[in-house]
Amino acid sequence: MSTALPKNEGVPYRPKAAEIPTAPGVYRFRDAERRVLYVGKAKNLRARLSNYFAPLHTLQERTRRMVTSAASVEWTVVRTDVEALNLEITWINELKPPFNVRFKDDKSYPYLVVTLADEAPRAMVSRKRGIPGARYFGPYPKVWAVNETLDLLIKLFPIRTCKDSDYRRAMASGKPCFAGQIGRCFGPCSGRVTIEEHRANVDRFVAFMQNQDPRILDDLEHEMRSAAAVQDYETAARRRDQLQAARAFFEKSAMVLGDRVDIDVFGVEHDELAAAVQLFIVRSGRVRGVRTWTVDKELDVPLGELVDSVVQNAYVDGLNPAREVIVPELPDDAEALETWLATLAGRKVRLRAAQRGDKAALLQTATQNARQSLMLYKTRRSADFTTRSRALEDIQEALGMADAPLRIECFDVSHLSGTNIVASMVVFEDGLPRKDEYRRFTIPNSNDDTDSIHQVLTRRLAYLAPGPTVDPPSAAGDTAAGTDDAPAASERRRKFAYRPNLLVVDGGQPQVAAAARALEESGVEGIYLCGIAKRLEEIWTPDADFPVILPRNSDALFLFQRVRDEAHRFAITHQRQRRKRDIGTLLSEIPGLGPARVKELLRHFGSVSRLRAATESEIGEVKGIGPTLAATVHGHLRADGVSAPR
Numbered sequence: 001m002s003t004a005l006p007k008n009e010g011v012p013y014r015p016k017a018a019e020i021p022t023a024p025g026v027y028r029f030r031d032a033e034r035r036v037l038y039v040g041k042a043k044n045l046r047a048r049l050s051n052y053f054a055p056l057h058t059l060q061e062r063t064r065r066m067v068t069s070a071a072s073v074e075w076t077v078v079r080t081d082v083e084a085l086n087l088e089i090t091w092i093n094e095l096k097p098p099f100n101v102r103f104k105d106d107k108s109y110p111y112l113v114v115t116l117a118d119e120a121p122r123a124m125v126s127r128k129r130g131i132p133g134a135r136y137f138g139p140y141p142k143v144w145a146v147n148e149t150l151d152l153l154i155k156l157f158p159i160r161t162c163k164d165s166d167y168r169r170a171m172a173s174g175k176p177c178f179a180g181q182i183g184r185c186f187g188p189c190s191g192r193v194t195i196e197e198h199r200a201n202v203d204r205f206v207a208f209m210q211n212q213d214p215r216i217l218d219d220l221e222h223e224m225r226s227a228a229a230v231q232d233y234e235t236a237a238r239r240r241d242q243l244q245a246a247r248a249f250f251e252k253s254a255m256v257l258g259d260r261v262d263i264d265v266f267g268v269e270h271d272e273l274a275a276a277v278q279l280f281i282v283r284s285g286r287v288r289g290v291r292t293w294t295v296d297k298e299l300d301v302p303l304g305e306l307v308d309s310v311v312q313n314a315y316v317d318g319l320n321p322a323r324e325v326i327v328p329e330l331p332d333d334a335e336a337l338e339t340w341l342a343t344l345a346g347r348k349v350r351l352r353a354a355q356r357g358d359k360a361a362l363l364q365t366a367t368q369n370a371r372q373s374l375m376l377y378k379t380r381r382s383a384d385f386t387t388r389s390r391a392l393e394d395i396q397e398a399l400g401m402a403d404a405p406l407r408i409e410c411f412d413v414s415h416l417s418g419t420n421i422v423a424s425m426v427v428f429e430d431g432l433p434r435k436d437e438y439r440r441f442t443i444p445n446s447n448d449d450t451d452s453i454h455q456v457l458t459r460r461l462a463y464l465a466p467g468p469t470v471d472p473p474s475a476a477g478d479t480a481a482g483t484d485d486a487p488a489a490s491e492r493r494r495k496f497a498y499r500p501n502l503l504v505v506d507g508g509q510p511q512v513a514a515a516a517r518a519l520e521e522s523g524v525e526g527i528y529l530c531g532i533a534k535r536l537e538e539i540w541t542p543d544a545d546f547p548v549i550l551p552r553n554s555d556a557l558f559l560f561q562r563v564r565d566e567a568h569r570f571a572i573t574h575q576r577q578r579r580k581r582d583i584g585t586l587l588s589e590i591p592g593l594g595p596a597r598v599k600e601l602l603r604h605f606g607s608v609s610r611l612r613a614a615t616e617s618e619i620g621e622v623k624g625i626g627p628t629l630a631a632t633v634h635g636h637l638r639a640d641g642v643s644a645p646r
Contacts, residue, residue, distance in 0.1 A: 013072045014053045020046040025077040026087045029070040029099075037070055038099040041088040043333060045075050065549055066099045081336030082343075089312050101275075101295055101309045112137040112150055114159075114206055120167060120187045120195055121202045122160045123150060137209050155245035156216075157205035159198060160187025217243065261285045263324040263359065266310060267366025268303065269374045270295070271561075276374035277310050278366045282322070292369070294377045304331040311337060311351075321345045326354050326363050378558060387555050388431030394556035395502070398548050399541060401528050405502035406430055409460075411515075412506040412567040413443075413452040414574070421446050423456040424571035427500075428563050437498070440574045450514035453505055457518035464499060464524045500527060506564050508533035508540050508547075516542035532564045590636050592629045600624055601633070612637045 025045045029038045029052075042048030052073075056064050078084050092100055113126045117133025125147055129136070154161060162170075162179040170177040170189035180190030188195045208216065224239035267278040274296055281289035295310070308331035315321055321341045330353050331337060341349040354360040392404040408428045415421040421444075427437035441459065446452040503519070505511045512531035519529055530548075531540045537557060538547035550557040593601075601611060604622045611619075620630035 011053070011056075011067055011070075013070070015049075015073065017046060017050065020049055020075070021077050022046045023077045024079070024081050024084045025075050026084050026091065027073060027075040028091070028097075029066065030072050030074065031069055032071040036091070036095045036097045038066055038097050039088055039091045039095065041081075041084040041333070043081055043084075043336075045077070049073065049075070062099075062549070081333050082339045085312070085333065085336050085340050089316060093316065101297060101301065101306065112209070114202065114209075116202070116206070118164075120160050120189070120198050122162070122164070122167075122187070123154065123205065124161065125150060135206055135209075152245045153205065153209075154184075154186065156242050157201050157208065158186030158193075159201050159205055160189065161185045162187065162189060261324075262322045263326055264314075264322040265326045265359070265362050265366045266307065266314070266328070267363060267368070267370040268307060268310060268328050269367060269370040270297065270303065270306060271374070274374065274377065274558075275306060275310075276370040276377060277314075278370040278373060279314060280362060280366050281319075282362070292373050294373065303329045307331050308333065308337060311341075315341065315344055321349050323347070324350045324352065326352060326359055328363065328367065329353055378562065388559070391555035391559040392431055394550070394554060395559070398539065398550060398556060399502070399528055399530060401501070403501065405500075405528070407498065407500045408502045408504060408563055409500040410504040410506070410563045410567040411453065411456055411460075412564070412571040413449050413456070414568075414571040415446075415452075421452055422571060422574045423452060424567050424574060425456070425460060426563065426567045426570055428559075428566075431559055433566060438570060440570075449507065450510050453507070453511050454514040454518045457503070457505075457515050458522065461518060461522035461524050464527075465522050503527060503529045504560070504563055504567075505529075505531045506567060507531045508538065509544075512540045512542055532560050537561065590633055592632065597624050597629075 022044050024041075024043050026039065026041050027045060027049060028036050030036055040048065052059075052063070052067050056068070059067065076087065078087060091097075110125050110127050111129075113124050113131060114135045114137075115122045115124070115131060115133065116135050150161075160167065162177040162185040166177040166179065167187065167189045170180070174191075176191045177185055177187075177189040179185035180187070180192070186192060186198075186201070188198050193201070220239050220243040224236050224243060227233070227236035227239060261282060262284065263282045265280040265282065267280075269276050274294060276294050277292065279289075279291040281291070291314070293313075295306070297306070301309075307327045307329055311325065311327065311331075321344055323345075325341065330351065334351050338349055338351045341351065354363050392406070395401070396404045406429060410426050410428070411423060413421065413423045421442075423441040423443060425439040425441070427434040429437075439460075441456050443452050443455055446455065503515065505515045508531055512529065515529055515531070519527065529542055532538070533540060533547070537550075537560075539550060539560065540547050550560070600623055601619070614634070616627070616630045616634045619625055619633050620627045622630075625633070
């Protein structure tokens with residue numbers, strides 16, 4: 001069903017609530033050219049769609065952009081949540097809507113494959129799925145990992161590895177295949193075993209891969225010793241080699257859970273723009289495969305909804321779900337997703353979020369790996385020359401700049417409840433950080449963040465102001481990265497004199513307005529200015545009523561995000577250094593507290609926050625601190641109470 005009604009509240013195509021069914025179903029937003037922009041599912045279509053048709057100012061910016069870009073919405077009613085899930089997956093894969101989560105898993109993963117349908121089954125490494133009658137094990141993170149595994153297993157269970165053409169030629173001619181001649185193939189084509197004997201070896205190979213029972217180590221050692229006892233040294237040597245191969249196999253696949261545990265563990269790390277997923281495939285308590293992929297988020301979906309999309313994507317390519325699937329957060333339609341997974345697996349599948357124990361620890365490890373993958377993905381994306389060039393060109397176009405911003409300076413302010421106010425300036429040239437150009441600012445007094453931004457920009461722009469070269473105001477607080485001492489005035493002028501193309505401040509309209517006022521007062525011209533608001537990743541320009549919205553997966557927004565995050569990190573680091581130094585100074589100024597007693601106080605309580613929270617009697621228990629001195633310390637610390645950094 002489709003609707004494109006006269007204008008109502010919010011958007012012109014908004015349907016009346018009574019027209020939307022309350023049944024489960026799948027909905028699609030289309031633009032004026034009938035292109036599908038977004039596909040979603042719902043247990044209750046009316047309840048879900050009403051969220052999109054709320055007053056526009058209440059919607060998140062990117063949801064608002066999707067809703068206003070659409071020209072109509074249509075829905076299909078189904079009988080159950082599971083049917084809705086299946087239909088949603090089908091349409092997303094078929095239509096690839098631009099506002100749905102997009103997966104960057106553009107590579108296929110290698111599997112260990114046994115072609116059971118062949119006369120003499122072959123063990124091989126393949127990325128191809130769907131070989132008739134084949135049994136798949138994996139996936140493996142790298143080709144070399146599965147090749148190493150296959151080399152060990154062939155020593156343990158000798159079966160065929162040669163190509164089908166070599167096998168047919170060898171069986172027709174009676175001459176061993178080439179791989180058999182060099183000891184790399186152990187099929188009937190090698191002339192060492194019959195087809196029946198080889199099939200028995202294949203069955204043992206497959207059974208071991210299914211169960212991977214470590215009791216095989218004891219069996220091989222017993223057979224080796226028994227053969228040696230009757231002086232059958234040839235058999236004993238073969239069993240010794242197989243025992244070494246089996247031990248190597250189990251060492252490469254360490255036990256992480258009980259030997260009867262089969263689970264899939266999804267670690268997810270995400271931010272406003274992207275997400276990384278790390279999947280641990282655990283069979284018989286051991287990690288048998290690892291899979292990693294990244295996700296571009298056009299809409300800022302919550303973690304539960306992201307988990308829903310991630311799990312669907314993981315199993316649409318033929319991977320068989322484990323009996324238990326561990327995720328960081330259960331989606332709203334967890335029961336429907338469980339039913340869908342059970343249909344794929346042909347048995348019951350449990351979906352759960354582990355909170356404690358070994359499974360939670362493994363989930364934490366997977367999440368940590370996902371965090372590293374996301375960081376690496378963003379770093380590589382920012383470091384690629386073509387990507388950087390495209391990002392700079394997109395920024396130029398989005399902000400209406402005359403030239404690409406080859407030098408970007410970004411400013412951020414950090415403080416402790418209005419005290420210890422500091423600011424940072426980070427520099428990116430050609431899309432890469434120039435850490436030798438980073439600067440720190442100390443702000444003695446400020447009314448709020450906008451006043452701090454104005455002060456910092458005034459001091460920075462003073463180096464570029466027209467007229468004779470003079471020291472800018474408050475220059476003693478402007479220091480180079482890595483030092484707490486102000487450089488010589490001539491050195492400051494030389495380094496600060498490099499002219500930026502674009503100034504970026506961390507914040508929205510108020511911060512940009514303060515920066516624009518400083519830029520106007522300085523008399524410096526030809527420099528563009530913008531701010532990035534963290535909550536929705538909006539780009540604000542001076543005197544603009546609405547922000548610039550960059551595509552969620554654009555290289556330009558990634559670069560803006562990285563510049564802003566680097567400025568925030570640098571400001572926080574400087575602020576914490578000053579706080580630590582100031583705390584040490586504060587304690588040393590208390591009468592009766594020398595360096596040894598200061599050190600003992602901090603060692604006893606472990607942190608300044610615990611020392612501040614301590615009572616007089618607790619402070620008096622510290623070695624070398626009596627009741628009188630404890631009261632003095634307690635009074636000074638309470639009078640200087642400080643909260644956590646911004």
